[in-house]
Amino acid sequence: MDIMHFLDVVWLARMPILKGLGVTISISFLAICAGTVLGVFVGLALTYGVRPLRWIVRGYTDFIRGTPVLVLVLASYYVLSTVGLDLGPFQAGVLALAVFCSSHVGEIVRGALQSIPRGQTEAAKAIGLTFPQTFAYVLGPQALRQVLPAWVNTAAEMVKASTLLSIIGVAELLLRTQELISRSFMSLEFYFFAGFLYFTINYAIERFGRYVERKTAVPT
Amino acid sequence: MTNNLLEIRDLHKSYGAVEVLKGVDCTMRQGDVVSIIGSSGSGKTTMLRCINMLEEFEGGTISIDGQAIGYEIVNGQRRRKSEREIARQRALTGMAFQQFNLFPHMSAVGNVMLGLVKVKKIGRDEARAVAETWLDRVGLRERAEHYPGQLSGGQQQRVAIARAIAMNPKLMLFDEVTSALDPELVNEVLQVIKNLAQDGMSMLLVTHEMRFAYEVSNRVIFMNQGRIGEEGNPREMFHKPGTERLAEFLKSSTFN
Ligand SMILES: Nc1ncnc2c1ncn2[C@@H]1O[C@H](COP(=O)(O)OP(=O)(O)OP(=O)(O)O)[C@@H](O)[C@H]1O
Numbered sequence: 118m119d120i121m122h123f124l125d126v127v128w129l130a131r132m133p134i135l136k137g138l139g140v141t142i143s144i145s146f147l148a149i150c151a152g153t154v155l156g157v158f159v160g161l162a163l164t165y166g167v168r169p170l171r172w173i174v175r176g177y178t179d180f181i182r183g184t185p186v187l188v189l190v191l192a193s194y195y196v197l198s199t200v201g202l203d204l205g206p207f208q209a210g211v212l213a214l215a216v217f218c219s220s221h222v223g224e225i226v227r228g229a230l231q232s233i234p235r236g237q238t239e240a241a242k243a244i245g246l247t248f249p250q251t252f253a254y255v256l257g258p259q260a261l262r263q264v265l266p267a268w269v270n271t272a273a274e275m276v277k278a279s280t281l282l283s284i285i286g287v288a289e290l291l292l293r294t295q296e297l298i299s300r301s302f303m304s305l306e307f308y309f310f311a312g313f314l315y316f317t318i319n320y321a322i323e324r325f326g327r328y329v330e331r332k333t334a335v336p337t
Numbered sequence: 338m339t340n341n342l343l344e345i346r347d348l349h350k351s352y353g354a355v356e357v358l359k360g361v362d363c364t365m366r367q368g369d370v371v372s373i374i375g376s377s378g379s380g381k382t383t384m385l386r387c388i389n390m391l392e393e394f395e396g397g398t399i400s401i402d403g404q405a406i407g408y409e410i411v412n413g414q415r416r417r418k419s420e421r422e423i424a425r426q427r428a429l430t431g432m433a434f435q436q437f438n439l440f441p442h443m444s445a446v447g448n449v450m451l452g453l454v455k456v457k458k459i460g461r462d463e464a465r466a467v468a469e470t471w472l473d474r475v476g477l478r479e480r481a482e483h484y485p486g487q488l489s490g491g492q493q494q495r496v497a498i499a500r501a502i503a504m505n506p507k508l509m510l511f512d513e514v515t516s517a518l519d520p521e522l523v524n525e526v527l528q529v530i531k532n533l534a535q536d537g538m539s540m541l542l543v544t545h546e547m548r549f550a551y552e553v554s555n556r557v558i559f560m561n562q563g564r565i566g567e568e569g570n571p572r573e574m575f576h577k578p579g580t581e582r583l584a585e586f587l588k589s590s591t592f593n
């Protein structure tokens with residue numbers, strides 16, 4: 118392939134690519150943030166919830182995790198409207214990804230919380246901390262360090278899963294790329310370039326995870 | 338109302354179908370140092386944990402300074418107090434654990450400060466000063482900024498004791514605080530406890546260190562199968578055990 122020619126074509130197509138990239142980043146960012154917040158609550162419910170709540174949330178996470186993301190995306194877009202919740206493709210897609218993300222984050226958070234020795238909670242209680250305080254100052258910070266690597270993986274999965282929104286017509290990076298290919302017929306080049314952009318996003322997420330890990334590392 | 342610091346009446350506690358405490362009575366006065374001895378599984382830890390509500394108990398009452406711990410009677414019904422109230426009551430006692438249970442993500446001084454700042458609502462600067470004073474008292478002033486992972490077992494246990502004492506509890510509970518330590522680290526921790534005893538701290542301690550119990554306490558309780566088998570002053574207890582059980586127990590434990 119002629120590299121100069123390719124760069125030329127990419128440069129000419131920069132606006133749709135940038136727009137697509139922006140949409141991909143927005144989808145991923147919103148889904149990861151909402152999914153993480155919701156996932157923390159899911160994890161809390163799974164770990165400390167009263168039995169009925171635990172069962173309900175357990176059912177939710179198992180069901181969501183056992184469903185292909187594409188099915189969630191399609192269901193969110195097509196099925197929710199039949200029950201009166203009319204979401205645009207972008208909103209429906211973000212909702213589906215956030216829900217998917219929350220079930221994974223919930224499971225990660227549960228694992229981290231359960232791996233903290235019981236003595237930590239007891240020591241916190243013994244100095245008179247209430248449960249919310251114990252969570253905020255003792256359990257949460259310890260869980261945070263443990264969830265980071267798995268959370269980075271999940272976040273990267275969300276970025277990849279955002280491509281599925283092209284199917285319901287969200288003009289994210291993959292859909293834009295496909296449009297460009299159908300006009301220029303440079304499929305190898307554009308797919309390669311899109312792949313490079315996805316890699317860059319995920320690389321940034323991983324660096325961010327590493328950074329937080331370093332910031333929160335405990336001297337031993 | 339009595340002027341007893343701790344008053345336990347007919348304490349019953351079961352794990353499922355197994356009754357672990359079968360009616361324990363115990364009183365302590367301000368300044369008392371009471372050691373609990375007894376064979377493994379006799380319920381020593383359980384008793385201590387009931388006193389600060391780390392365990393629920395189904396029967397009997399525990400009161401500290403006249404305050405009923407954990408439960409109250411409302412319209413003739415025994416009811417668990419609110420979480421908030423129980424948390425507040427837990428601050429009446431301080432507890433040191435066998436496994437130290439320091440918060441690994443906080444420095445030594447951070448461990449001691451946490452309760453001061455969040456429970457006692459003392460400003461950070463003052464809390465730091467209090468924490469440093471206590472770390473000094475347990476001989477760890479220069480280790481204030483170290484993290485638990487950077488401290489030896491004996492040092493960690495001393496920080497844990499400072500963390501509990503700094504809260505200014507009315508009663509300190511020690512549960513075999515030296516049994517997870519290497520032998521050469523035991524003494525530094527026992528010395529800290531002795532100093533506290535000399536300063537008049539009221540304490541209830543479970544221990545397997547018979548000589549220590551003998552030296553430090555003004556009363557010894559021998560637990561046997563969920564009941565108090567025998568109690569008295571250390572001299573009588575160790576030299577003239579009143580029951581066959583205690584005599585056997587003392588024979589099987591090393592008095593060193
Ligand atoms: N969480 C629990 N669930 C069920 N049984 C328990 C639990 N904790 C303790 N027990 C049982 O209660 C009994 C008393 O235990 P406890 O820990 O109070 O004994 P102890 O006197 O402290 O013994 P040790 O000297 O070994 O520490 C034991 O038979 C123990 O197996």
Ligand SMILES: [Mg+2]
Binds near residue numbers: 381382383513
């Ligand atoms: Mg014990």
